[in-house]
Amino acid sequence: MKSEPLTVNQLFQNRRQYCVPFYQRAYVWTLRDQWSALLEDIIDKAESRLSKTKPTPHFLGAIVLEPQSKDSLLGVDTSHIIDGQQRLTTLQYVLASIRLALRATGLSGLEKIVLPCLRNINEETMRNVDVERFKLWPTFRDQKDFIKSLNVDSVEALREVYPENFTQHGTLRKYFSHPPSLEALWFFSDAFIQFINAEGHPVASNAEALINAVLTDLKMINITLEEGDDAQIIFETLNGRGAELHATDLIRNYIFMRAVSDDIDAAMLYENDWKPFEDPYWTENQRRGRIYKPDWNG
Structure with missing residues (x-):
């Protein structure tokens, strides 16, 4: 394997798509557990740029990518996300939110900086x-809403x-799923709109500082697998970061990574044998009287 910051x-400028293997768990990061801290880091970097402090990188950890071979001149290059889908998905939401904030504050001309990512x-x-x-x-369970959300052109459209x-x-x-x-x-987008409209600097300066904070100051260690690297071993070694992986996540990834390596139709295996266990029933707390039973992923 090879790695580089x-x-x-x-990461996103090149004509490439990062694919979450269909058998991985759905997106699970939340405002309380991850987004708030990430927002603080972004705002801190943006404010440093406004104060003319020398920019320093903020590392978000490592991602592991497995490039896929291409059998045609048509189509974009693709890489499977072995580890890091939560980070990469969140960054797409952050970039989409910057775009919405730029439009909401009358700075749509700056979109051209963000849109290529x-x-x-x-x-x-x-x-x-x-x-x-x-x-x-994203994986099957996230695709519909991912597409709907990233295709909107304004906060009002949401x-x-x-x-x-x-x-x-x-x-x-509130109290709604x-x-x-x-x-x-x-x-x-709400936080970015507030930052752009904050007093003390021109709105364009605030927006440029915000864009630079995300595109330039946030960094990750990109680990690219090469032929012969064992994706499953690497995944298990790195799975402790971010939102905790449950035993079922590890079992699912092991089964389907092995199916792919053994030339088994993993998509058919998922559809026929595993998909029923993705039903929300299996992740809900079950109650008997006043006592809750933990879900199967606990």
Whole structure:
């Protein structure tokens, strides 16, 4: 394997799609556990730029990617995300939120800086434009809402796409189950709009500092697997970071990584044998009287 530090800009600028293998768990990061801390880091870096402090990188950890071979000149290059899907997905939500914030503050002209990190170019040479235009392609359970959220062009459009999730006053409903993509875009875009509109500097300066903080100051160690590297061993070694992986996550990844390496139809295996266990029933707390039984992932 080989490793190198990459900025968010370096990671997403190339015409490439990062694919979450279909058998990996869904997106699980939340405002309380991860987004708030990430937002603080971003704002801290943006404020440092406004104060003319010498920029220093903020590392978000490591990601592990497995490049996939291409059998045609058509289509974008792809890499499977062996470890790091939560980070990469969150960064796509952050970038999409910056775009919404720029539009909301009358700075849509700065979109051209961010958009290349959200969309792949040259759609005429793609085999499946609806899929390949995105820089990241999530697992089955996240795809529908990921696409809906990243396709909106304004904060107002979020309300139109998810009308049942908002109150009559236009705020997200409390005590309501929201798609993570919607909740993330609402949280980050609101914070970014406030930062851009803050007094003390021109709004354009605030926006540029914010964009630079994300694209340039946030870095990750990109570990790229090479032929002969064991993706499962590397995944298990690195799985302790971020949101805790449950035993079922490890078992699922082991089964399907091995199926792929043994040339077994992993997609069919998932559809016929594993998919029933992805039902929300298996992750809900079960109650008997006043006593809750822990879910199967506990």
